Amino acid sequence: MSSFRSAVITFPGSNCDxxxxxxxxxxxxxxxxxxxxxxxxxxxxxxxIALPGGFSYxxxxxxxxxxxxxxxxxxxxxxxxxxxxxxxxxxxxxxxxEAGLLPGALMRNAGIRFVCRDVALTVANAHSRxxxxxxxxxxxxxxVAHHDGNYFADDATLDRLxxxxxxAFRYAEDVNGSSRNIAGVLNAAGNVLGMxxxxxxxxxxxxxxxxxxxxxTSVVRGLVAA
Amino acid sequence: xxxxxxxxxxxxxxxxxLDPQGRAIHHAIEGLGFSxxxxxxxxxxxxxxxxxxxxxxxxxxxxxxxxxxxxxxNYRIERVAA
Numbered sequence: 001m002s003s004f005r006s007a008v009i010t011f012p013g014s015n016c017d018x019x020x021x022x023x024x025x026x027x028x029x030x031x032x033x034x035x036x037x038x039x040x041x042x043x044x045x046x047x048x049i050a051l052p053g054g055f056s057y058x059x060x061x062x063x064x065x066x067x068x069x070x071x072x073x074x075x076x077x078x079x080x081x082x083x084x085x086x087x088x089x090x091x092x093x094x095x096x097x098e099a100g101l102l103p104g105a106l107m108r109n110a111g112i113r114f115v116c117r118d119v120a121l122t123v124a125n126a127h128s129r130x131x132x133x134x135x136x137x138x139x140x141x142x143x144v145a146h147h148d149g150n151y152f153a154d155d156a157t158l159d160r161l162x163x164x165x166x167x168a169f170r171y172a173e174d175v176n177g178s179s180r181n182i183a184g185v186l187n188a189a190g191n192v193l194g195m196x197x198x199x200x201x202x203x204x205x206x207x208x209x210x211x212x213x214x215x216x217t218s219v220v221r222g223l224v225a226a
Numbered sequence: 227x228x229x230x231x232x233x234x235x236x237x238x239x240x241x242x243x244l245d246p247q248g249r250a251i252h253h254a255i256e257g258l259g260f261s262x263x264x265x266x267x268x269x270x271x272x273x274x275x276x277x278x279x280x281x282x283x284x285x286x287x288x289x290x291x292x293x294x295x296x297x298x299x300n301y302r303i304e305r306v307a308a
Contacts, residue, residue, distance in 0.1 A: 065295070107246070112250050150244075152244075153297065
Protein backbone atom coordinates (compact mmCIF):
# COMPACT_ATOMS: atom_id res chain seq x y z
CA MET A 1 0.00 0.00 0.00
CA SER A 2 1.03 3.59 -0.37
CA SER A 3 2.17 5.17 2.85
CA PHE A 4 -0.40 5.98 5.47
CA ARG A 5 -0.91 9.71 5.79
CA SER A 6 -2.16 10.99 9.09
CA ALA A 7 -2.39 14.15 11.13
CA VAL A 8 -2.59 14.78 14.86
CA ILE A 9 -4.12 18.12 15.81
CA THR A 10 -2.62 20.03 18.71
CA PHE A 11 -4.72 22.59 20.54
CA PRO A 12 -3.33 24.83 23.28
CA GLY A 13 -3.63 22.51 26.29
CA SER A 14 -3.55 19.21 24.40
CA ASN A 15 -1.29 16.82 26.29
CA CYS A 16 -1.75 13.43 24.61
CA ASP A 17 -0.81 14.60 21.11
CA UNK A 18 2.67 13.14 21.23
CA UNK A 19 1.44 9.79 22.59
CA UNK A 20 -1.12 9.70 19.79
CA UNK A 21 1.46 10.50 17.12
CA UNK A 22 3.85 7.83 18.47
CA UNK A 23 1.07 5.22 18.51
CA UNK A 24 0.03 6.02 14.94
CA UNK A 25 3.60 6.01 13.69
CA UNK A 26 4.31 2.71 15.44
CA UNK A 27 1.16 0.86 14.38
CA UNK A 28 0.08 2.54 11.14
CA UNK A 29 3.37 3.93 9.84
CA UNK A 30 4.21 7.47 8.87
CA UNK A 31 4.24 10.25 8.05
CA UNK A 32 2.32 11.66 11.01
CA UNK A 33 1.82 15.37 10.44
CA UNK A 34 1.52 17.55 13.51
CA UNK A 35 -1.03 20.29 12.90
CA UNK A 36 -1.52 23.37 15.07
CA UNK A 37 -5.06 24.48 15.94
CA UNK A 38 -4.58 27.86 14.27
CA UNK A 39 -3.84 26.32 10.87
CA UNK A 40 -6.75 26.84 8.53
CA UNK A 41 -5.77 23.98 6.25
CA UNK A 42 -4.72 20.36 6.65
CA UNK A 43 -1.98 18.54 4.72
CA UNK A 44 -3.18 17.12 1.38
CA UNK A 45 -4.35 13.55 0.98
CA UNK A 46 -4.83 12.57 4.62
CA UNK A 47 -6.13 9.08 5.44
CA UNK A 48 -6.58 9.67 9.13
CA ILE A 49 -6.99 12.62 11.51
CA ALA A 50 -6.67 12.23 15.28
CA LEU A 51 -7.82 14.70 17.91
CA PRO A 52 -5.87 13.94 21.10
CA GLY A 53 -6.65 14.12 24.77
CA GLY A 54 -5.82 17.01 27.03
CA PHE A 55 -7.42 20.16 28.35
CA SER A 56 -7.71 22.35 25.29
CA TYR A 57 -8.10 26.03 26.19
CA UNK A 58 -8.11 25.01 29.86
CA UNK A 59 -11.60 23.52 29.42
CA UNK A 60 -12.91 27.11 29.40
CA UNK A 61 -16.68 27.46 28.89
CA UNK A 62 -17.14 23.69 28.39
CA UNK A 63 -14.62 20.95 27.69
CA UNK A 64 -13.83 21.09 23.98
CA UNK A 65 -16.05 24.11 23.32
CA UNK A 66 -13.32 26.56 22.36
CA UNK A 67 -11.27 24.02 20.39
CA UNK A 68 -14.35 23.07 18.37
CA UNK A 69 -14.48 26.67 17.07
CA UNK A 70 -10.78 26.94 16.24
CA UNK A 71 -9.71 27.48 12.60
CA UNK A 72 -8.42 23.95 12.01
CA UNK A 73 -11.76 22.42 12.99
CA UNK A 74 -13.44 23.85 9.92
CA UNK A 75 -10.97 21.86 7.85
CA UNK A 76 -11.55 18.76 10.01
CA UNK A 77 -15.33 19.06 9.55
CA UNK A 78 -14.84 19.32 5.78
CA UNK A 79 -12.48 16.33 5.75
CA UNK A 80 -14.96 14.29 7.78
CA UNK A 81 -17.69 15.17 5.28
CA UNK A 82 -15.44 13.84 2.49
CA UNK A 83 -15.14 10.55 4.37
CA UNK A 84 -11.68 10.91 5.93
CA UNK A 85 -11.32 8.73 9.04
CA UNK A 86 -11.42 10.91 12.17
CA UNK A 87 -10.71 9.71 15.72
CA UNK A 88 -11.22 11.82 18.83
CA UNK A 89 -9.95 10.50 22.15
CA UNK A 90 -10.96 11.98 25.51
CA UNK A 91 -10.76 15.76 24.98
CA UNK A 92 -10.82 14.92 21.27
CA UNK A 93 -14.21 13.22 21.78
CA UNK A 94 -15.45 16.31 23.62
CA UNK A 95 -14.26 18.48 20.71
CA UNK A 96 -16.07 16.25 18.18
CA UNK A 97 -19.38 16.53 20.04
CA GLU A 98 -18.95 20.29 20.45
CA ALA A 99 -18.20 20.58 16.73
CA GLY A 100 -21.39 18.70 15.91
CA LEU A 101 -19.56 15.78 14.27
CA LEU A 102 -20.94 13.38 16.86
CA PRO A 103 -24.26 13.42 18.74
CA GLY A 104 -24.59 13.95 22.48
CA ALA A 105 -22.44 15.75 25.01
CA LEU A 106 -19.86 14.88 27.68
CA MET A 107 -20.78 16.15 31.09
CA ARG A 108 -19.04 16.19 34.46
CA ASN A 109 -18.54 12.65 35.79
CA ALA A 110 -21.56 11.61 37.86
CA GLY A 111 -19.27 10.91 40.82
CA ILE A 112 -17.76 14.43 40.51
CA ARG A 113 -14.23 13.05 40.76
CA PHE A 114 -11.61 12.84 38.04
CA VAL A 115 -11.27 9.16 37.08
CA CYS A 116 -7.80 7.92 36.09
CA ARG A 117 -7.44 4.14 35.85
CA ASP A 118 -7.63 1.15 33.56
CA VAL A 119 -11.22 0.21 32.75
CA ALA A 120 -12.80 -2.82 31.12
CA LEU A 121 -14.66 -2.12 27.89
CA THR A 122 -16.75 -4.32 25.65
CA VAL A 123 -16.61 -3.92 21.90
CA ALA A 124 -20.23 -3.21 20.96
CA ASN A 125 -19.69 -3.01 17.20
CA ALA A 126 -16.81 -4.92 15.60
CA HIS A 127 -17.80 -4.00 12.04
CA SER A 128 -16.69 -0.37 11.96
CA ARG A 129 -13.50 0.86 10.33
CA UNK A 130 -12.12 1.46 13.83
CA UNK A 131 -13.04 -1.89 15.37
CA UNK A 132 -12.85 -4.59 12.67
CA UNK A 133 -9.78 -6.18 14.27
CA UNK A 134 -11.71 -6.73 17.49
CA UNK A 135 -14.49 -9.27 17.87
CA UNK A 136 -18.04 -8.39 18.83
CA UNK A 137 -18.47 -8.48 22.59
CA UNK A 138 -14.70 -8.72 23.16
CA UNK A 139 -13.63 -7.46 26.55
CA UNK A 140 -10.61 -5.18 26.45
CA UNK A 141 -8.73 -3.05 28.97
CA UNK A 142 -7.98 0.57 28.13
CA UNK A 143 -7.16 3.44 30.53
CA VAL A 144 -9.36 6.46 31.11
CA ALA A 145 -8.28 9.82 32.54
CA HIS A 146 -11.06 12.38 32.55
CA HIS A 147 -13.30 14.66 34.57
CA ASP A 148 -15.97 15.20 31.93
CA GLY A 149 -16.67 11.78 30.46
CA ASN A 150 -20.30 11.34 31.39
CA TYR A 151 -21.91 10.75 27.99
CA PHE A 152 -25.36 12.26 27.66
CA ALA A 153 -27.88 12.19 24.84
CA ASP A 154 -31.67 12.17 24.91
CA ASP A 155 -33.44 8.80 24.83
CA ALA A 156 -34.45 9.11 21.17
CA THR A 157 -30.82 9.73 20.18
CA LEU A 158 -29.59 6.85 22.36
CA ASP A 159 -32.19 4.51 20.83
CA ARG A 160 -31.09 5.56 17.34
CA LEU A 161 -27.39 5.08 18.17
CA UNK A 162 -28.04 1.60 19.53
CA UNK A 163 -30.44 0.71 16.74
CA UNK A 164 -27.97 1.70 14.04
CA UNK A 165 -24.99 0.04 15.71
CA UNK A 166 -23.26 3.36 16.31
CA UNK A 167 -22.16 2.51 19.85
CA ALA A 168 -18.59 1.29 19.34
CA PHE A 169 -17.52 0.66 22.93
CA ARG A 170 -19.28 0.33 26.28
CA TYR A 171 -17.87 0.39 29.79
CA ALA A 172 -18.18 -3.09 31.30
CA GLU A 173 -19.19 -1.34 34.54
CA ASP A 174 -20.30 2.17 35.44
CA VAL A 175 -17.26 4.47 35.30
CA ASN A 176 -18.63 8.01 35.06
CA GLY A 177 -22.41 7.86 34.82
CA SER A 178 -22.53 7.66 31.02
CA SER A 179 -25.93 6.95 29.49
CA ARG A 180 -26.19 3.23 28.79
CA ASN A 181 -22.49 2.89 29.69
CA ILE A 182 -21.45 4.35 26.34
CA ALA A 183 -17.68 4.84 26.07
CA GLY A 184 -17.39 5.49 22.33
CA VAL A 185 -19.76 6.44 19.50
CA LEU A 186 -19.59 6.55 15.72
CA ASN A 187 -21.21 9.04 13.38
CA ALA A 188 -23.91 7.78 11.00
CA ALA A 189 -21.43 7.46 8.12
CA GLY A 190 -19.07 5.41 10.29
CA ASN A 191 -15.94 7.45 9.57
CA VAL A 192 -15.84 9.44 12.82
CA LEU A 193 -15.29 7.83 16.23
CA GLY A 194 -15.15 9.55 19.59
CA MET A 195 -14.20 7.69 22.75
CA UNK A 196 -13.19 8.66 26.29
CA UNK A 197 -10.73 5.78 26.91
CA UNK A 198 -7.19 6.15 25.53
CA UNK A 199 -6.30 3.37 23.05
CA UNK A 200 -2.98 5.13 22.29
CA UNK A 201 -1.89 4.34 25.85
CA UNK A 202 -2.24 0.57 25.35
CA UNK A 203 -0.08 -0.15 22.33
CA UNK A 204 2.68 -2.39 23.65
CA UNK A 205 3.28 -4.65 26.67
CA UNK A 206 5.40 -1.97 28.32
CA UNK A 207 2.20 0.12 28.59
CA UNK A 208 0.63 -2.65 30.66
CA UNK A 209 -1.23 -4.08 27.71
CA UNK A 210 -1.76 -3.71 24.01
CA UNK A 211 -5.55 -3.81 23.69
CA UNK A 212 -5.56 -0.41 21.99
CA UNK A 213 -3.43 -1.60 19.11
CA UNK A 214 -6.28 -3.28 17.21
CA UNK A 215 -8.06 0.06 16.84
CA UNK A 216 -5.16 1.42 14.82
CA THR A 217 -4.65 -1.79 12.82
CA SER A 218 -8.39 -1.72 12.01
CA VAL A 219 -8.04 1.79 10.59
CA VAL A 220 -5.15 0.72 8.36
CA ARG A 221 -6.95 -2.44 7.24
CA GLY A 222 -10.06 -0.42 6.38
CA LEU A 223 -8.03 1.79 4.07
CA VAL A 224 -6.38 -1.15 2.34
CA ALA A 225 -9.78 -2.74 1.77
CA ALA A 226 -11.32 0.51 0.50
CA UNK B 227 -16.75 55.47 21.13
CA UNK B 228 -20.25 54.13 20.67
CA UNK B 229 -22.45 53.61 23.64
CA UNK B 230 -22.43 50.10 25.05
CA UNK B 231 -25.06 48.09 26.84
CA UNK B 232 -24.67 45.19 29.19
CA UNK B 233 -26.16 41.86 28.29
CA UNK B 234 -26.47 38.87 30.59
CA UNK B 235 -26.71 35.37 29.20
CA UNK B 236 -27.88 32.79 31.72
CA UNK B 237 -26.99 29.22 30.82
CA UNK B 238 -28.63 26.41 32.76
CA UNK B 239 -28.91 22.66 32.43
CA UNK B 240 -32.10 21.39 30.84
CA UNK B 241 -34.66 19.71 33.05
CA UNK B 242 -34.00 16.02 33.27
CA UNK B 243 -30.25 16.40 32.78
CA LEU B 244 -28.47 15.14 35.88
CA ASP B 245 -26.37 17.88 37.49
CA PRO B 246 -23.51 16.30 39.49
CA GLN B 247 -22.10 19.71 40.46
CA GLY B 248 -25.47 20.92 41.73
CA ARG B 249 -25.80 17.75 43.75
CA ALA B 250 -22.33 18.19 45.27
CA ILE B 251 -23.13 21.82 46.16
CA HIS B 252 -26.36 20.64 47.74
CA HIS B 253 -24.47 18.14 49.90
CA ALA B 254 -21.99 20.84 50.89
CA ILE B 255 -24.81 23.19 51.91
CA GLU B 256 -26.27 20.47 54.09
CA GLY B 257 -22.80 19.76 55.46
CA LEU B 258 -22.66 23.37 56.68
CA GLY B 259 -25.77 22.70 58.71
CA PHE B 260 -28.37 24.46 56.55
CA SER B 261 -31.62 22.60 56.17
CA UNK B 262 -34.66 23.03 53.95
CA UNK B 263 -32.81 23.24 50.62
CA UNK B 264 -34.65 20.85 48.33
CA UNK B 265 -32.56 21.01 45.17
CA UNK B 266 -29.55 22.83 43.69
CA UNK B 267 -28.84 23.31 39.99
CA UNK B 268 -25.58 24.97 38.93
CA UNK B 269 -25.47 27.13 35.84
CA UNK B 270 -23.35 29.85 34.30
CA UNK B 271 -23.75 33.59 33.89
CA UNK B 272 -21.97 35.27 31.01
CA UNK B 273 -21.92 39.07 30.82
CA UNK B 274 -21.28 40.85 27.56
CA UNK B 275 -20.69 44.54 26.85
CA UNK B 276 -22.01 45.18 23.38
CA UNK B 277 -22.42 48.08 20.99
CA UNK B 278 -25.94 49.33 20.49
CA UNK B 279 -25.72 47.97 16.97
CA UNK B 280 -25.70 44.35 18.19
CA UNK B 281 -29.15 42.95 17.51
CA UNK B 282 -31.16 40.52 19.56
CA UNK B 283 -30.86 38.08 16.68
CA UNK B 284 -27.06 38.29 16.81
CA UNK B 285 -27.05 37.75 20.58
CA UNK B 286 -29.31 34.75 20.14
CA UNK B 287 -26.94 33.32 17.55
CA UNK B 288 -23.94 33.80 19.86
CA UNK B 289 -25.73 31.94 22.62
CA UNK B 290 -26.95 29.16 20.36
CA UNK B 291 -23.61 28.69 18.57
CA UNK B 292 -21.22 28.96 21.46
CA UNK B 293 -22.34 30.09 24.89
CA UNK B 294 -24.74 27.19 25.46
CA UNK B 295 -24.57 23.59 24.30
CA UNK B 296 -28.18 22.98 23.44
CA UNK B 297 -27.81 19.21 23.77
CA UNK B 298 -27.75 19.72 27.54
CA UNK B 299 -28.32 23.42 28.23
CA ASN B 300 -30.92 26.17 27.88
CA TYR B 301 -30.12 29.86 27.76
CA ARG B 302 -31.89 33.10 28.54
CA ILE B 303 -30.71 36.50 27.33
CA GLU B 304 -31.33 39.69 29.28
CA ARG B 305 -30.41 43.22 28.26
CA VAL B 306 -29.56 45.18 31.39
CA ALA B 307 -31.00 48.69 31.57
CA ALA B 308 -28.24 51.30 31.72
